[in-house]
Amino acid sequence: MGEENRPILTRIVLDVLKPHQPSIIDLAKALMNVSGVQRVSIVISEMDAQTETTRIVVEGRGVDYERIAKVIEELGASIHSVDEVEMER
Known part of the structure; x- marks a missing residue:
């Protein structure tokens, strides 16, 4: 199977538990530095005294x-x- 026919991951949605620091801005910046990543979206869905539950969407080729x-x-x-996962050829 040639490279052009290999399925590639284009979108992934993650449920992530994180401490308050680093901020979601710093986390998004770090994820944007990963090769292939073109877009990152992070939403805080729940917060307690020490942690944040987040929904992270990473998109790219x-x-x-x-x-x-x-x-x-x-x-x-x-x-x-x-x-959630999306793949394409």
């Missing part, structure tokens, strides 16, 4: 899920679930 997960974990957050 050939998004690398493993690298996205690594960046999120390096910033002290954890992925609770992958809620």
